[in-house]
Amino acid sequence: MDKVQRLRDVSDADVAAWHEVVAASVAHDFPGEPAPTLDQVHGQVTTSGLSSRHLLWVARADRTVTGVARLRLFEGTGRRHLGEFTLHVHPEHRRRGVGTTLLRTVARAARDEQRRTLVVEASSRTSGAAFLEANGFLCALSLSLLLLNVAEARGVEDIVGTEHPGYRLTRWLGMVPDDLAEAFAEAKSTMGDIPAGKMNYGTTTWDTDRVRDMAEVVEKRGDTLLTVAALHEKTIAGFTELMIPVGDGTRAIQYDTAVVSGHRGRGLGLWVKAAMLEWLRAEWPAVLEIETDNAEDNAHMLAVNERLGFRPLRQTRQYQCDPRMIH
Known part of the structure; x- marks a missing residue:
């Protein structure tokens, strides 16, 4: 036993x-x-x-x-x-x-x-999904796991070179610069409307301390955090984050990508993600792939990733359950 x-x-x-x-x-x-x-x-x-x-x-x-x-x-x-x-x-x-x-x-x-809520992720093609369902877990969100070959990404230079009047690109390694911390926290706070199915994630409030703490946690693990943002005057209109794991960093993991509601429909999500790819190719050539996941009902971000050349890898599911139901 x-x-x-x-x-x-x-x-x-x-x-x-x-x-x-x-x-x-x-x-x-x-x-x-x-x-x-x-x-x-x-x-x-x-x-x-x-x-x-x-x-x-x-x-x-x-x-x-x-x-x-x-x-x-x-x-x-x-x-x-x-x-x-x-x-x-x-x-x-x-x-x-x-x-x-x-x-x-x-x-x-x-x-x-x-x-009151336990959440866990499992691939739909493994025994884990059946195990969770047999123990009372319900699927609350279906995700598409996608993979991009960085060298084969499509149209990166043309996308980065596209003009976006009133906007400019910036980027940073690790912790957000002090002069952008407040604007970055405000932009991160807009992610509450990203599709999350029936997942009971609760609410998250982003402030300058929290965005700094996040970068510190990544650094403490030994990972590398990259951020590219689109600036509009003194605000961050959109951003994308990428994490390069410590050790064998050939596959990077996509963190958050978001465009603030008042700036959507201008191609900023595609713009910042292409700029991230350009940065990777120039300074992190060891990164060969990027892994990301999208809620299956997030049609806009799925289209952005498809435009860049991400391909389906597998389906995964987010499950949740009240722990009082498990004995």
Whole structure:
């Protein structure tokens, strides 16, 4: 019988065992996809994330780690109801109750923390989706996972060179410059109207402290954060963010892209994303691919990504459940 242990002081051996489980899980479920590196896993299990803390568990059979789970507990007004978790079981130890034991552990901790909503993501082509549905989770948002070969992106130079009267491009590495911090926080606050299906994410308030804290969290993990923005006078009309993971940074991960409502319909989303690609090609040639996901009903952003050459990789789903329903 596998025993579940709470990790409090994470050792190098814990990180290595966690990485082994996650790497084996990814290799089994997504053949050909790059697995997280040891450095990336270290960042994930030692850094809780913005405005949150996390709890970690491992399942063991004798001395072998058979499964891992991480519960992220959001703090701050508007999100204290929410817990987000990830769960991996080594392929050689599946269908033995390891996943169920870990899930019950996560749900019990969420109840103890007075969380009303648990959210988790699973690919529609793996057994994870059926496992969640069997345990009372409901699909609240369907996502299209997309991938772009940076070298094959279409029309980058022409798009960047297109004139947008009244607007100009700017960019920064890591933390937002002080003179743009307030404008950037205001622009980030506009993301509340991005399609999110029935997901109960709660509300997030962005201010200058929060945008700085976000950059600090990324830096603490060892990752690299890039931002390109379109300026209109003293405001940020639109922006896009990209994260290059520590270690094998050949595949970058798209973070937020948004255009402020009063500036939509001018092609600014396409403009800033093309400018990001131009920057990558010039200064980060090791980045070969960009991964992004879009809500399937976000037709505008799907069209932008298709225009640049993103191709469908797979479908994924966001699930949610009241932890009181899991026993």
